[in-house]
Amino acid sequence: MSHRPRTLPSTRTVIGSLLTLILIMTGAAAAAPRAAAAEPQPYKLRVLEHNIAGGMNFKGGPEALNGINTQITAFNPDVVILTEVCASQRDRFAADHPDWDLHWTAMVEESSGCRTSDNPSSAQGQVVASPHPMSNLQSIPLGQTDQQIDDDGTVIREKVFTMICADVAISGHSATTLRACGVHLIAFQEPVEGWIPTDRIGARTKQVATMAKTLNAWVADGVAVTVGGDFNTRPWHATLNPLYHLSTAGKFEGSGQFHEADQTDGKWFDTRPSGVTCREDKQCRTGQFTINGTRKYDYVFISRNVTHGGEVSALSADKYGSDHNLYRALFNIKL
Template sequence: MRRRPGRAGAAAAAILTAAAALVLAVLVRESPEEPSGPSEIRVLHYNLCGAAAVCPWNSGGSGPGTSVERVVKEASSFGPDLVTLNEVCATQYEALLKQLEEVGLRMHGTYASSQDNVPNCGPTGEFGTAVLSRAPIEPEEPDYLRFTRTGDETYTNGGRTVSVRRGLLCAPTLVAGEPLLACTAHTYARAPEQLREIRDRLAEDAVPAGTPVLLAGDLNLQPNEPALGYLYAHPAGDGDRPTGRFLEGDETDRKWFSQGSTGGVVCTGSEPERCRNGEPTAADRKIDYVFADTRHFSGGHSDARVFEESDHAMLTAVFTRRPKG
């Protein structure tokens, strides 16, 4: 027969229960697995330099000292809702999903290859881009729009030359239970019209009605380039008429308004609220971006952090959702 506790026992049990609840609340609040609130979306973007000669420590690998290990470490502390990747081998992508799950950060992903003759990328040679989300991605098949403007780009390796099939990879997913389209691209500097194709694919009438859009990638162009007007919703200066519908994570950071990246716009007059500038992401240039559409997001902030594993900075961005209605 189970004894019922006396008053002292009941009080002690109540204290222990309250303490356990408090500890649980703290752990939940501090855990990187805790999803962001409905008004906040967190994005991590990285060009891994996964197989390039300038990053020999990667060489298609995913072990200690590689960009894959770096993503796992930073994602574990930042707790992103979305991760977008460029210059990643298919083998590295699969390893990353497994390693994230091993540290308790299970994510769903979609991958698209832009070429298949990169020796460091294993037997298939597949090398491309990826989007990861905490929520399922439906459908699971890659939503990959190959650019029609290619700049006649080719890649030669191992005595074999292939056409590079760059494109826009998108993942229909959820954040805080709400639909969202998360996309990434790695565009070619000699084919700036690829940014027009991105604009058209992500135009308000081209995505499901009312669906917020996030776009991150290595665009290989700087903020003052005319082609960035296809994405930015605000002008680079007088006379500029952008046609985009996006705000960028670093465009409201005033410390970069007058001293930002080479190729950034200097904004010093009349105290502007935003500037097509920002922290450099590749040497002294800003060529990596995280965008959110202006209809569904009212603002955000971004940070660029340089790690030795890649020749690009890792971007982390937090955007605020506009209230519905």
């Protein structure tokens, strides 16, 4: 079998090709130098959270926003998380803050307390808003839909539970994305108190587990996450174990990847029940009461991948006509 001889390039051709390649590579490097990755910088993240009782106490009226607007002026927040917001109040909030971005989703499509003469929509839901640009808006179903059914089986009202999230772009802090989320979890205590429908038993625990599966995965990917809202449960309840990194034994050993804003407030450590231990009298699964002066139901968490050793603080402020206190959270983070 014969083989066709190959024609080899001359030495001059090889050298010329190498010089051309070197010039091309050098020119490309000079034209487009690789940008160094931005180092995370210290930042004081401010979050406001409030269940404004927009339908129940204010019948859709704009007065429900007086408290949050007062605190926006005083606190200069990066993120605002609101629950029980009527559609009319959502529109008013947007008008009051025309330069803000806002993400809203309905929880109840037909709320008798929300219909007004100016806005026939009776929807009530939740809001995440920011003075910074928001993107990647997400609505993540939490399941455990709550239905009110009359004697003949007709559904009178239905509550759909969703975690709403958005990426918040804080100028000068682009090394890590900040993802802000808001929730309103199913009400009433667990276990059953004698009259709660059996299909609600364990429902909130399942909702938190669904939240944690998504949130903890984001943290594992390096995303900075804050999540807040009306959780309808106490800090030491096992329901919140999938979120808290601080355990009820007073150790940073929990499966959750989050610190809660008020876990460092020693004034409330004595409110804990037996069996709950505070960590070196510095952190505890407690916090200031946020509803009816007797219980803490409102929370703001921050992912521990951006905190300085759990440097967090909070204040339960005035109710401003709601049955819940407005809640202020401050986090020292690197972003």
